[in-house]
Amino acid sequence: MAAYVLTRVRQSVITLFLVSIVVFAGIRALPGDPALALAGEERSPAALAAIRAEYGLDDNIVIQYGRFIGHALTGDLGTSSRTGLPVSDAIGQALPVTLELAALSLLLAVVLGIGAGIVAAVRRGRPAEWIANGLALLGLSVPTFWLGMVLVLAFAIAVPVFAASGYVPFGTDPLDNLRRMVLPAIVLGSGLAAVVMRQTRAAMLDSLSADYVRTARAKGLTRREVIGGHALRNSLVTVVTVLGLQLGHLISGAVVTEQIFVLPGFGKLTIDAVFTRDYATLQGVVLCTSAAYILINLLVDVAYSVIDPRIRLGGAK
Amino acid sequence: MLSTTAGCGSLQSSATEVGGERMTDDRPVRDGGTLTVALNADPDKLDPSLAQTLVGRTVFAGMCEKLYDVDEAGKVVPQLATALPKTSPDGRTVTFSVRKGLKFSDGTSLDAAAVVTSLLRHRDLPGSARATELAPLKAVEATGANTVKLTLKQAYVPLTAVLADRSGMVMSPAALKKYGKNFTNHPSCVGPFKFVERVGGDRIVLAKDPNYYDARDVHLDKVIYKPIPDGSVRLANLRSGDIQVGDQMAPVDVKSALTEPKLQLFNSPSLGYQGIGLNVGNVKGLGEKPGKLDTALARDVRVREAFELSIDRDLINKVVFQGMYEPACGPVSPESAIAPGVAASACPKRDVAKAKRLLKAAGVKTPLKIELKTSTTPENSRLGQVVQAMAKEAGFAVSLRPTEYATMLEETDSGHYDAFTSGWSGRLDPDGNIASFLQTKGAMNAYGFSDDETDALIERGRTEADPAERAKIYGELTRRANDAHALIYVYRQKNYVVAGKDVAGIRVYGDGLVRVKAAGYAK
Numbered sequence: 001m002a003a004y005v006l007t008r009v010r011q012s013v014i015t016l017f018l019v020s021i022v023v024f025a026g027i028r029a030l031p032g033d034p035a036l037a038l039a040g041e042e043r044s045p046a047a048l049a050a051i052r053a054e055y056g057l058d059d060n061i062v063i064q065y066g067r068f069i070g071h072a073l074t075g076d077l078g079t080s081s082r083t084g085l086p087v088s089d090a091i092g093q094a095l096p097v098t099l100e101l102a103a104l105s106l107l108l109a110v111v112l113g114i115g116a117g118i119v120a121a122v123r124r125g126r127p128a129e130w131i132a133n134g135l136a137l138l139g140l141s142v143p144t145f146w147l148g149m150v151l152v153l154a155f156a157i158a159v160p161v162f163a164a165s166g167y168v169p170f171g172t173d174p175l176d177n178l179r180r181m182v183l184p185a186i187v188l189g190s191g192l193a194a195v196v197m198r199q200t201r202a203a204m205l206d207s208l209s210a211d212y213v214r215t216a217r218a219k220g221l222t223r224r225e226v227i228g229g230h231a232l233r234n235s236l237v238t239v240v241t242v243l244g245l246q247l248g249h250l251i252s253g254a255v256v257t258e259q260i261f262v263l264p265g266f267g268k269l270t271i272d273a274v275f276t277r278d279y280a281t282l283q284g285v286v287l288c289t290s291a292a293y294i295l296i297n298l299l300v301d302v303a304y305s306v307i308d309p310r311i312r313l314g315g316a317k
Numbered sequence: 318m319l320s321t322t323a324g325c326g327s328l329q330s331s332a333t334e335v336g337g338e339r340m341t342d343d344r345p346v347r348d349g350g351t352l353t354v355a356l357n358a359d360p361d362k363l364d365p366s367l368a369q370t371l372v373g374r375t376v377f378a379g380m381c382e383k384l385y386d387v388d389e390a391g392k393v394v395p396q397l398a399t400a401l402p403k404t405s406p407d408g409r410t411v412t413f414s415v416r417k418g419l420k421f422s423d424g425t426s427l428d429a430a431a432v433v434t435s436l437l438r439h440r441d442l443p444g445s446a447r448a449t450e451l452a453p454l455k456a457v458e459a460t461g462a463n464t465v466k467l468t469l470k471q472a473y474v475p476l477t478a479v480l481a482d483r484s485g486m487v488m489s490p491a492a493l494k495k496y497g498k499n500f501t502n503h504p505s506c507v508g509p510f511k512f513v514e515r516v517g518g519d520r521i522v523l524a525k526d527p528n529y530y531d532a533r534d535v536h537l538d539k540v541i542y543k544p545i546p547d548g549s550v551r552l553a554n555l556r557s558g559d560i561q562v563g564d565q566m567a568p569v570d571v572k573s574a575l576t577e578p579k580l581q582l583f584n585s586p587s588l589g590y591q592g593i594g595l596n597v598g599n600v601k602g603l604g605e606k607p608g609k610l611d612t613a614l615a616r617d618v619r620v621r622e623a624f625e626l627s628i629d630r631d632l633i634n635k636v637v638f639q640g641m642y643e644p645a646c647g648p649v650s651p652e653s654a655i656a657p658g659v660a661a662s663a664c665p666k667r668d669v670a671k672a673k674r675l676l677k678a679a680g681v682k683t684p685l686k687i688e689l690k691t692s693t694t695p696e697n698s699r700l701g702q703v704v705q706a707m708a709k710e711a712g713f714a715v716s717l718r719p720t721e722y723a724t725m726l727e728e729t730d731s732g733h734y735d736a737f738t739s740g741w742s743g744r745l746d747p748d749g750n751i752a753s754f755l756q757t758k759g760a761m762n763a764y765g766f767s768d769d770e771t772d773a774l775i776e777r778g779r780t781e782a783d784p785a786e787r788a789k790i791y792g793e794l795t796r797r798a799n800d801a802h803a804l805i806y807v808y809r810q811k812n813y814v815v816a817g818k819d820v821a822g823i824r825v826y827g828d829g830l831v832r833v834k835a836a837g838y839a840k
Contacts, residue, residue: 032723036730038361039446043730044760045604050444064468081518084362084501090517156557164557165545167519186521190840262545262554264519272359272518
């Protein structure tokens with residue numbers, strides 16, 4: 001067991017190292033000179049030279065990488081060339097926003113998607129199914145930006161129940177936090193809810209026509225027990241798999257949502273960094289995201305190996 | 318330049334008409350409250366020596382006063398200095414006094430030594446964005462506790478206007494010593510509000526500064542600046558009341574705001590210009606000597622003139638900007654208090670027949686292919702499309718290439734382009750709108766334009782003390798720039814600021830900044 005975990009950790013470290021090289025090189029392959037972007041309106045050759053010297057942009061790319069990785073290993077992700085703020089602070093401030101947005105959207109998608117999926121399957125061929133299907137189609141087709149603006153017009157301006165923008169940490173003021181996060185969560189979660197609804201409906205239809213459901217009915221179980229205890233439980237396996245696959249989309253989808261609702265999350269941080277060629281911030285953000293993915297994979301693999309010892313055989317010789 | 322003050326005026330028609338202006342709202346305000354101002358971008362460093370952006374200047378307007386300021390008529394007036402500077406007859410020595418008893422937000426005192434420290438830092442700090450405009454400064458010394466003497470390498474008339482911008486901001490020497498380059502995260506100046514915190518990409522928070530000399534006239538407790546790049550999102554937030562002031566609103570959003578009874582509009586003419594830059598000699602990149610470029614546009618001035626004649630400035634203003642900007646055909650705004658430029662009514666009209674004749678005379682095979690790089694904003698894309706359609710009638714085949722900002726800078730500076738949408742937010746002194754762009758060695762002469770006479774006139778404009786003579790020089794410079802057709806001036810933006818109707822006391826002047834010192838919620 002320990003040997004397997006060690007091997008997986010070693011592999012993860014190597015992966016992260018390779019990712020750091022790809023990230024570093026990829027960012028530098030972007031068109032546009034960061035010194036020019038930074039100097040903006042008032043660029044003189046002397047100012048550009050000073051900017052390049054300050055951020056080591058004149059150095060060989062290998063030296064630049066060495067400096068970056070050396071600092072990163074000590075937890076120093078550098079300072080934003082644009083704002084002068086430490087990158088780790090920016091990430092620390094942005095991460096909770098995006099995580100909360102993703103969590104709320106996921107919750108919404110699960111509750112709405114599974115609920116509507118069950119209704120659509122159970123009420124097959126009836127108006128309830130058509131409505132659920134129609135809503136799912138809408139959820140998949142409506143552009144995020146448009147939906148966001150419509151919701152703001154309806155629920156922040158016409159009927160001002162929610163706020164149009166901004167973020168207040170949950171710990172500071174839970175009510176205000178929710179007032180600001182509900183609309184973005186609906187916008188981000190609606191697409192995922194539609195996917196979950198369709199998967200749930202399909203899986204439930206399969207389950208409802210399966211033999212074990214017929215047997216359960218024959219045994220005289222109530223409708224609630226048959227649907228909730230048997231059909232749904234079996235259908236959830238597929239749904240959960242899909243949810244897992246969609247998590248990545250949730251994070252990337254947050255980019256647009258955060259722009260509409262002016263949420264200072266990871267998406268907004270990344271976009272701002274790209275447009276200003278803020279290498280340090282961009283490297284930090286991408287590296288942190290990659291590290292998180294690698295860590296999750298590592299944890300999942302280790303968890304699998306605990307559940308099913310046969311999995312270890314592939315890794316530990 | 319008139320300012321219409323309004324008791325409880327909403328989106329007044331004068332503010333949306335070409336030539337109409339509304340810069341202030343002088344209703345009495347009550348003490349207290351927080352004002353949230355939405356900016357169209359996240360400011361860069363909050364360090365007056367290093368800062369580069371217009372939005373950054375707006376934040377500084379709340380916390381860093383300058384030796385001189387601009388009033389609503391576009392004139393330079395003393396701010397931290399006691400009076401306009403005294404210049405020696407040869408123009409090489411400039412003296413001024415600073416006000417007594419002023420305190421920085423960190424509680425330390427402002428004196429002549431602090432001014433010397435700040436000016437030297439602006440000039441000498443590596444990467445300083447102020448280095449070029451303060452380059453003529455040979456020496457700076459404190460001749461008394463509150464008097465400063467500047468020695469210049471040569472007469473430099475734009476200096477006072479320069480000191481009315483970030484170069485004139487005085488920073489606390491104690492804070493500079495304590496934080497060094499990290500001053501950007503702990504800025505300390507003399508101003509109505511002091512820096513509290515910055516959350517990158519989200520907000521910059523300022524609070525009323527009790528050390529401020531005029532604190533009795535500051536009414537708000539707090540000002541929060543929030544970057545909201547998207548215009549429609551800014552407008553939605555104004556409507557919902559989540560923000561109270563929206564800076565740099567686009568015409569299309571202003572038109573939408575007109576329907577909202579809870580909002581009011583301020584506007585002022587801008588000092589800048591927007592146009593189309595043509596590559597006439599940028600072969601080796603910015604900063605290198607212009608050379609000969611083998612394109613029809615670069616070879617023959619008649620081709621460039623034909624391109625300019627194919628454009629209808631009035632129609633562009635009407636179609637792309639809802640008629641809310643102004644046609645422009647020169648680097649200096651006609652509203653400028655120093656050497657005003659060409660009035661919009663005097664701009665050349667579209668003349669397709671003449672354009673065709675010029676192309677024929679130049680022996681160019683039509684349609685002549687030109688690639689026009691535009692920025693990626695919806696307005697700039699529309700501008701490109703209208704120019705494309707207009708130029709087609711004269712014999713140009715314009716292809717559009719929407720290019721994101723950082724890439725555009727790199728490609729145009731290195732000379733890899735035919736034409737691009739080129740703009741400038743503007744400076745108080747005409748020199749700031751001309752020298753960097755049209756001087757052979759200009760820091761932003763991406764056009765590769767080089768003309769000895771122009772270079773000489775720019776130098777003369779800087780040293781000529783007589784205002785009437787200066788106006789003549791800048792008139793001649795404008796004429797030469799227009800004859801060269803390397804930078805085609807097309808329109809002049811106006812500064813549109815939308816605010817909640819319950820907000821009074823904000824000031825929107827020609828420099829494009831929103832001043833919040835006297836702002837507050839109406840009684």
